Amino acid sequence: MTTHFGRTELPPAQEAALRRAIRFEWYTLAFLAVAITLVFLVMGSSQAMKAAWIEDLLSLAPPIAFLLAVRIVNKRPTEKYPYGFHRSVGVAHLVAGVALFAMGAFLIVDSLTGLVSGEQPPIGTIVLFGQPIWLGWLMMAVMALTIPLPIYFGRVKMKLARELHDKVLYADADMNKADWMTAAGSIVGVAGIGIGLWWADAAAALFIAGSILWDGMKNLRAAITDLMDTRATTFDDDEPHPVAQKVDAYLRGLPWTSEVGSRVRDQGHVFHVEAFIVPQPDESPTLRQLMAARDRCIDIDWKVQDIVLVPIDELPEEVGGSRDVRQSERNVSARRGPGEHLGITIAD
Incomplete structure (x- = not known):
């Protein structure tokens, strides 16, 4: 069966890329469902872990937006929508950008408040298989497990975004990069608490929040300019499209x-x-x-x-x-x- 974007019939290479992108977005949603659950179970009162959990929740937005947009753009143009439904991609991009920007700004304020007030989040112990274990070890183990797949997903999606000229898919690939960087930052923050550096947790949370805010600003700017009919650019908004x-x-x-x-x-x-x-x-x-x-x-x-x-x-x-x-x-x-x-x- 031939695949279309609206009334545009996709060449074989792009048709294969689209089907692969859809599969990987479903893989991403499955991975995030597991990651969000595990992080929630072990995050305790750590600001860095809370920021990482919220970042994982926000990571759901780009793949969901992509899957919805792909379904909508397949509709053929109508009398009411003579240009077709391709702008749904831009709307999805805008929604994802607003969510990232708003949450990044909130987390920066929250992290700065904790850093200035000198909050020292306690990390207790739990009993696992009859043995008391410092919860920080579980936190770091869970975050370490969430690093490899986002790196792989991000690389695959970046290539597919170039093939399909899909800026939502590119934003998702960018988000995958933020995911593994967030996990690494959380590990540093929790380890800092373990060695007595109380401020390391808030500093790691601030780093994560800054990453989220930057992604939000970048995607929000790109979505707004595209909807305002700026000249067409490459999928990563790096230069004018050739x-x-x-x-x-x-x-x-x-x-x-x-x-x-x-x-x-x-x-x-x-x-x-x-x-x-x-x-x-x-x-x-x-x-x-x-x-x-x-x-x-x-x-x-x-x-x-x-x-x-x-x-x-x-x-x-x-x-x-x-x-x-x-x-x-x-x-x-x-x-x-x-x-x-x-x-x-x-x-x-």
Whole structure:
């Protein structure tokens, strides 16, 4: 069965990546269910362990958001939602970012309060198999067990996020990195209490809270800018996505084009492209030429779901046009004929 993102049919590589990503998100939820339970049972009054437990709870948000978004984006566009449902990915990304930011800010205040007030959390003993055991050993053992899988999950998801251009999956991979760093910080905090450094626990909790807050800020900023239609970027928001340059390069190579500039909107997994074309003097592109150019642009990258080709007399400033835009005095419509402002919307 062929897999789609809405009306965009996925190539075989991306189809396999999507199915693998779904499996790994379910693996992540199963792992987190066990980890959250174990940490809750042993966390005692340690601030670092409490912060680690809350961080594990928050780690549920990205995989749940991804699984929900994948189901929603598979819906085909409707009259009410003509662009499809790809924006659900951005909404899920925003919700995850807000949750991380809010909880990180709360934990920083809580940790700082404990550090300033000089709270010394007691770690008692429990009887296990008839023997008294310091609870700190169990805390550190549980946290050590939660380190390997997040490292593995994070590496796999980062690769899949690149394949699928999925920023929620990338946020989840980033969260997996925070998970194992949180576990390591908790071990340091509990060990510090064991050797008499009472402040180590609050300091470790503060480190964990700072990591959560940073993840929240980064994902919140990326989600907001995507929903505001900033220019399309790579899956990690590191640089502009190269698809715009590829589309422009192809269109500039056509014999009937003079200047080309595109703006690309990130819809979630796929892009909406508006390509503005200034034809050669005394050239008026035919419908056949425009349709051929459309089809070739779609072949450039599977993420090009919709593309509009707009023949125009001068490029808009935001896509490289002149900063001193003046109204032309010539009658462009009469010179170039009825194809002057032809727009073609591409849909699979």
